[in-house]
Amino acid sequence: MITLSWLFIITILAAALALFDGISRLSGRRSNSILAIGELLFAALMLLSIFFAFPAPLGTFLFSLLLEIVLVLMLLIRGTGAKGVSVVTVIALILNAVVLLIALGWLTIPGLG
Numbered sequence: 098m099i100t101l102s103w104l105f106i107i108t109i110l111a112a113a114l115a116l117f118d119g120i121s122r123l124s125g126r127r128s129n130s131i132l133a134i135g136e137l138l139f140a141a142l143m144l145l146s147i148f149f150a151f152p153a154p155l156g157t158f159l160f161s162l163l164l165e166i167v168l169v170l171m172l173l174i175r176g177t178g179a180k181g182v183s184v185v186t187v188i189a190l191i192l193n194a195v196v197l198l199i200a201l202g203w204l205t206i207p208g209l210g
Contacts, residue, residue: 111192
């Protein structure tokens with residue numbers, strides 16, 4: 098059974114928004130295809146790692162870290178058709194950063210865990 102908490106909801110939202118952003122980048126050709134595929138892969142694996150147990154080094158933290166790197170690269174490397182930064186990418190980046198900081202123990206928000 099999964100306990101519903103704010104951290105669980107933030108983790109699912111971060112992965113779902115990154116998944117949506119990756120799908121929209123692949124279909125709209127707004128950015129680099131390799132990064133969009135990486136974003137899709139890591140967001141899907143992050144969602145799966147919440148519900149299923151992977152081997153020891155592969156967990157939500159690792160997939161969240163890799164997704165954070167890809168999201169930052171997506172912001173730095175703009176596509177040919179994009180005139181601005183995608184709002185969905187920024188929101189996913191912020192939510193994923195919160196998940197990472199809480200997992201590392203660098204951020205403590207009372208009542209969130």
